[in-house]
Amino acid sequence: MDILSKKETGNTALGYLQSKLIDEAKLKIFDHSKSINDIASELGFKYQQHFSRLFKQKTGITPNDYRNLN
Template identity: 75%
Template structure:
């Protein structure tokens, strides 16, 4: 599955602007069937997990 956003900044922006939602909720909204797959792809694209990214910002 491809990321729904063409750029890293667009994807990071979605995570940043949806802080009231869990990572699992965001993954589901983006069409991922498995949370672990979403986390793995996010880390491959950004270098950090979604939770690590949130903690940095």
């Protein structure tokens, strides 16, 4: 499956899933009643640091910085 999806989309299956996860995170970050830790937990991350690292890797900024921009 990885080879087919990469060939057709230019992205691996993992990359595609991570992109969708970050898209969902971006929406949830607008809810200021939830902490970044709450959002990370809702998205299935055991540790908030892992979520923050992936978010920064995919967007170039931390979840807190993203929240403050919007």
